Amino acid sequence: MDQNPVLLVTGASRGIGAAVASKAAEQGWTVLVNYVQNESAARSVADQITANGGSSRIVQGDTGTEEGIAAIFAAVDREFGRIDGLVNNAGVVDQTARVDEMSRERLERMFAINVIGKIRCATEAVKRMSTRHGGKGGVIVNISSMAAVLGSAGQYVDYAAAKGAVDTFTIGLSREVAAEGIRVNGIRPGIINTDIHASGGLPERARDLAPTVPMQRTGTAEEVADAVVYLISSRASYVTGAILNVSGGR
Numbered sequence: 001m002d003q004n005p006v007l008l009v010t011g012a013s014r015g016i017g018a019a020v021a022s023k024a025a026e027q028g029w030t031v032l033v034n035y036v037q038n039e040s041a042a043r044s045v046a047d048q049i050t051a052n053g054g055s056s057r058i059v060q061g062d063t064g065t066e067e068g069i070a071a072i073f074a075a076v077d078r079e080f081g082r083i084d085g086l087v088n089n090a091g092v093v094d095q096t097a098r099v100d101e102m103s104r105e106r107l108e109r110m111f112a113i114n115v116i117g118k119i120r121c122a123t124e125a126v127k128r129m130s131t132r133h134g135g136k137g138g139v140i141v142n143i144s145s146m147a148a149v150l151g152s153a154g155q156y157v158d159y160a161a162a163k164g165a166v167d168t169f170t171i172g173l174s175r176e177v178a179a180e181g182i183r184v185n186g187i188r189p190g191i192i193n194t195d196i197h198a199s200g201g202l203p204e205r206a207r208d209l210a211p212t213v214p215m216q217r218t219g220t221a222e223e224v225a226d227a228v229v230y231l232i233s234s235r236a237s238y239v240t241g242a243i244l245n246v247s248g249g250r
């Protein structure tokens with residue numbers, strides 16, 4: 001059995017999650033690359049990790065559902081029999097809209113994936129990592145957004161509110177499990193050049209907003225991944241309950 005520490009990265013087939021998977025593998029983590037739809041993208045992330053001498057597996061699972069989360073953690077148990085880290089990255093936006101145009105169905109999907117999914121993945125990880133449950137400890141990083149602070153008026157206030165919940169969850173969980181060997185931190189990316197903007201109907205959003213960033217540019221998935229890899233490493237051994245802005249000053 002693989003003796004490397006095992007890291008689950010949700011939503012790792014593209015964007016920030018894919019960059020986290022690659023960089024974590026370079027640091028000696030065996031990575032479980034989760035995806036929901038795009039199996040070929042997940043496979044290329046895993047193939048690239050293998051080509052670079054690392055170790056990974058892929059697993060399909062919708063973090064917005066109980067069945068999806070059960071499938072992901074069944075793969076954790078079956079493939080590795082352990083988990084040492086979780087990067088709660090999977091997240092979605094919706095079409096830009098004002099609050100008075102948002103349906104209940106939209107809000108339920110938004111919170112199912114962006115909030116409940118993250119809490120439920122953390123629940124399963126804590127059950128396996130906490131010394132209270134016989135585990136050896138571990139690390140969790142929750143991917144939030146600067147939207148949690150800025151509010152995303154006129155675009156997706158629901159997404160911003162969900163990310164606010166992620167921040168609060170990060171603080172609370174970090175205190176709850178700090179004495180059980182688990183560190184929990186968050187990252188708030190700013191405007192990062194990934195597919196997420198196109199999925200919200202605004203393919204040029206990153207480019208259009210670049211001039212509003214104090215550093216006058218968008219960020220890359222790799223720049224966010226570098227911060228994640230630091231937080232999951234032993235170099236961050238006394239860091240817990242922290243939420244790091246990776247946003248070019250936005």
Ligand code: NAP
Pocket residue numbers: 010011012013014015016017034035036037038039041061062063064089090091092113143144145146188189190191192193194195196197199
């Ligand atoms: P992205 O490019 O749209 O990629 C999304 C990833 O999440 C894909 O791997 C996708 O899998 C997966 N995914 C989506 N829904 C899922 C579900 N229900 N279950 C499992 N996986 C799911 O997104 P990104 O920009 O890298 O964003 C990653 C995280 O960073 C999100 O939490 C997002 O809110 C946050 N963030 C992004 C930005 C930004 O500007 N990009 C800014 C702030 C925060 P498939 O390939 O299978 O579809």
